[in-house]
Amino acid sequence: MxxxxxxxxxxxxxxxxxxxxxxxxxxxxxxxxxxxxxxxxxxxxxxxxxxxxxxxxxxxYSHPRPSSTMINFNELRVLRFGACYEVIQDAFSRFYGLSLPNDPGRDILFSGHLRQDCDSN
Structure with missing residues (x-):
């Protein structure tokens, strides 16, 4: 959807x-x-x-990154850096006082998906 x-x-x-x-x-x-x-x-x-x-x-924003940012709300952890991630990161900070990690960028993390063993803080 x-x-x-x-x-x-x-x-x-x-x-x-x-x-x-x-x-x-x-x-x-x-x-x-x-x-x-x-x-x-x-x-x-x-x-x-x-x-x-x-x-x-x-x-x-459909290419070259995934179409959506994925966040595990139970752990408040980024699973995938997607389109407009910086807007989501800013909203979390301004409206909820929550800090999300910076997107490492396509050169570092092409797919946007963090491995399960990566620390996203």
């Missing part, structure tokens, strides 16, 4: 914020098969399970 703006996103975000719940969605891929950035890249069995597919084409 990717909702990248508009009235639907605004209302969904407002409801999640008012309920003090994080908002997340499926990555539209089979576990371990990598991030998909275009509808045609999504496995047929995933597309077949969807009730609706809206294809807006490639987005500004």
């Amino acid at each position: 990717l909702v990248n703006g508009g009235e639907f996103q605004e209302e969904l975000s407002k409801l999640a914020t008012n309920a003090e719940l994080p908002l997340l969605g499926s990555s539209a891929n089979l576990t371990g098969t990598g991030t998909k950035v275009a509808v045609e890249d999504i496995q047929p069995e995933i597309r077949a399970a969807a009730d609706i597919i809206v294809d807006y084409g490639r987005q500004k």
Whole structure:
């Protein structure tokens, strides 16, 4: 699920914020098969399970990094540095007083995924 703006996103975000719940969605891929950035890249069995597919084409931040930042909220630990990570890092700091690590960059961590044994602090 990717909702990248508009009235639907605004209302969904407002409801999640008012309920003090994080908002997340499926990555539209089979576990371990990598991030998909275009509808045609999504496995047929995933597309077949969807009730609706809206294809807006490639987005500004779809390449070369993963489409989303992943955070383990139980441990408050970054799992993947994704698009617009710096915006998320800034929001955590300004609104919640929480410090997230700096993105090491594509040259150091091409996929954005931290290994399980890496310390993200």
